[in-house]
Amino acid sequence: MSRQLQQIIPALATSDGAGVKIKRSLGQSPGARLDPILMLDEFNSDEAADYLAGFPSHPHRGFETVTYMLDGHMLHEDHMGNRGDLRAGDVQWMTAGRGIIHSEMPQQLEGRMRGFQLWINLPAAEKMKPAAYRDIAANDIPEHLLTSGGRVKVIAGEFTADDGTTTRGAINGTSTEALYWDIHLPAASTIEFSLPEQHHVFIYPYEGELLVGDDRRGLGTSQAGLLSPGSSVQLEAKEPVRLLLIGGKPIGEPIAQYGPFVMNTSDEIEQAIDDYRNGRLAG
Incomplete structure (x- = not known):
């Protein structure tokens, strides 16, 4: 059964961190989620004032964050002593688990800063596992070349084309079986997978x-298009298009969220706040 475009969530302009200008689609409200996806933010500016303040030290608990850079240079540092430079095309996959305190700060004074941050929920059984992260260089992200002349960067999951060939992504084996593909389509092309x-x-x-x-059905720039159930989807590009395809196996558990903490109950949120205030969040 082919998937159809079921719902459209236009991204809204807002800010996060120390005032970084972003556009948020999924996650702009509790009702704008797609289990297990919690949030997708897009940042894209040539004006240094829109991003220079960055994301100073802050905590997370209970989910995963994925940062994908298209342009610019961002530095990640965390309480475990990790330090990771993200440049154009690079990805960082971070599991907050029981707790991580980190910062993400621009390493440029001018030029374009462009990319995405995705939040993926964790099931209750994994919310308190140790924090971890992995930096993936652009050259280590597999690509599938399409017969139409387009390409698919397979960040997570497996991409199988209509000719049966499969490309395995840089990240696999997550409990949500996450999919994260960056698809580039040339004008006047159609793809089904x-x-x-x-x-x-x-x-x-x-x-x-x-x-x-x-x-x-049409879908415009900076609009999240939620797909109906099915085993395939068809996309048609009348003009050159670049898009993300993101998904995962639904968890089906209750969500309690307070800012950077995503748990299952309000009591667990209170515990996360107390742990952070008293220096226990990160173990």
């Missing part, structure tokens, strides 16, 4: 517009 039938999936064009599904 398979998807895990039980996954929740959305697409996010960040350059250009496209038509989705058999009914060719």
Whole structure:
């Protein structure tokens, strides 16, 4: 069964960190989630004042964050002593688990800063596991070349084209079986590919517009398009398009969130706040 475009969530302009200007689609409200996806932020500016203050030291607990840089240079540092430089095309996959305190600060005074941050929920059984992170260089992210002339960067999961060839991503084996693909389509091209039938999936064009599904419903730039259930999807690009396809196996558990803490109950949120205030969050 082919997936169709079921719901559109336009990204809203807002700010986060110390005033970094962003656009938020999923996560702009508790109702704008797609289990297990909690949030997607896009940052994109040539003006240093929009990003220079960065994201000073702050905590997380109970989920994973994925930072994908398109342009610019960001430095990650955390309480465990990790230090990671993210440049154009690089990805950082961080599991906050029971707790991490980190900062993400621009390492440039001018020029374009552009990329995305994604939040993926963890099941209750993994929310208190030790924190960990992995930096993935752009050259280590597999690409699948499409017969149309386009390409798919497979950050997480496996991409299987309509000819049956499969490309395995840089990240695999997460409990949510996460998918994270950056798809580039040339003008006047159509692509159809398979998807895990039980996954929740959305697409996010960040350059250009496209038509989705058999009914060719339109989806514009910086709009999150939530897909219906199914085992495949068809995308049509009348102009050059770049988009993210993101999804995962739903967890199906209650969500309690307070800012950077995502747990299952309000009591667990209170515990996270108390642990942070008293220096216990990060163990």
